[in-house]
Amino acid sequence: MPRVRLVHWKASDAAPLLAALRAAGHLVDYEEKLDSGGFRTIRASPPDAFLIDLSRLPSHGREVATFVRGQKATRHIPIVFVGGAPEKVAAIRAVLPDAVYSAPERVRSALRAALANQPANPVIPAQAMARYTSRNAAQKLGIGEGTTVALIDPPRNYATVIGELPAGASLEEAPAAASPITLWFIHDSASCGESLPRMRAIAARTKLWILWRRGSGVTQPFLRESASEVGLVDYKICSVDAAWSAMLFARRKGDG
Numbered sequence: 001m002p003r004v005r006l007v008h009w010k011a012s013d014a015a016p017l018l019a020a021l022r023a024a025g026h027l028v029d030y031e032e033k034l035d036s037g038g039f040r041t042i043r044a045s046p047p048d049a050f051l052i053d054l055s056r057l058p059s060h061g062r063e064v065a066t067f068v069r070g071q072k073a074t075r076h077i078p079i080v081f082v083g084g085a086p087e088k089v090a091a092i093r094a095v096l097p098d099a100v101y102s103a104p105e106r107v108r109s110a111l112r113a114a115l116a117n118q119p120a121n122p123v124i125p126a127q128a129m130a131r132y133t134s135r136n137a138a139q140k141l142g143i144g145e146g147t148t149v150a151l152i153d154p155p156r157n158y159a160t161v162i163g164e165l166p167a168g169a170s171l172e173e174a175p176a177a178a179s180p181i182t183l184w185f186i187h188d189s190a191s192c193g194e195s196l197p198r199m200r201a202i203a204a205r206t207k208l209w210i211l212w213r214r215g216s217g218v219t220q221p222f223l224r225e226s227a228s229e230v231g232l233v234d235y236k237i238c239s240v241d242a243a244w245s246a247m248l249f250a251r252r253k254g255d256g
Contacts, residue, residue: 002115003027005047007034007064009056017053017082017107024108039067044235044250046074049115051107054084054092062092065099066125072237075122078114082107095125137163140238141209141246143181148172150179150206153187155213161241182206183246189217193226200230203251208232211246223247 004026008014011032021028029047031038050068052061061081068074079099081092089101098119102110143149146168151158154173162171162183172179182202186192192212202208210227212218224234227249236248 001025001027002048002111003029004049004051004111005042006030006051006053007061008032008053009060013056014053017051017104020107021051021111024111026111034064042068043071043073046077048077049111050077050079051111052079052081054081054088058084058088058092062095065092065096069096069122069124073235075124076118076120078118080107080110080114082110096123098123137161137240138165138169140240141181141183142207142248143169145169147181148175148177148179150175150182152182152184153191154183154185155187158185161211161244163241178205180206181209183209183211185211185213185244186218186223187213187216189222189226192218192223196226196230196232199249200232200251203232203249208249209246210249211240211244213243214245220245220247228252 004021006014006017006021006028008017008030009032014030014032018028018030050065052064054061065079065081068077068079079096081089081099081101083104084092093099093101100110100114141162143162143165145166147166147170149169149171151171151173155161158171165171184195184199186195199208199210210223212223220237224247227234231252232249233252234247234249238246240246
């Protein structure tokens with residue numbers, strides 16, 4: 001049963017769309033005010049499709065779509081825009097030509113088409129791309145001011161890999177107390193598999209980023225599958241520098 005995230009800025013006007021989606025058998029995520037917490041939820045648990053209403057605040061709808069395409073976790077999820085003034089729709093279509101555009105009465109068929117034809121090479125708006133590429137490694141990893149970051153098996157040049165830190169932040173190989181963020185550098189698939197059970201316990205008390213060097217034999221699918229076997233799920237990915245990539249993991253909900 002496909003799960004759809006409805007983006008609509010007035011709950012009373014959203015009722016007909018909600019009813020139509022549920023009648024079609026969709027699970028629907030909806031909240032009138034999509035704040036930073038809502039965006040975190042989207043990253044952590046992406047839906048199968050986005051339905052964005054353009055009848056109210058079309059600029060806000062465009063911003064949500066830009067966010068969706070700017071995140072690797074949601075980039076390939078189909079986007080359906082519904083309604084809106086023709087000139088506003090045309091402006092958004094120029095930025096996101098591979099989204100689906102629909103009249104309200106044809107939403108069900110538009111969603112079916114979008115789910116059946118997910119974009120293989122989705123268009124990333126320039127605004128989203130610029131926002132992402134301008135961030136440094138610390139920002140991508142969520143390292144804020146004053147944050148102590150624990151390091152596990154770091155390479156000798158780890159300070160160069162992470163680069164400039166915000167004020168008061170530090171990288172420590174053996175911190176005295178639990179740190180809010182842990183960076184675990186893996187260097188080959190064998191050591192990864194051996195240490196994952198221990199990392200599951202660490203993920204209960206810290207944000208666990210697993211970093212791997214490109215060309216080491218470790219891949220996204222391998223890492224995702226191996227982590228899943230010990231009860232870890234990924235919900236964010238980033239490129240740290242030219243050599244290292246990283247995925248953020250948490251313990252699977254319901255696992256003790």
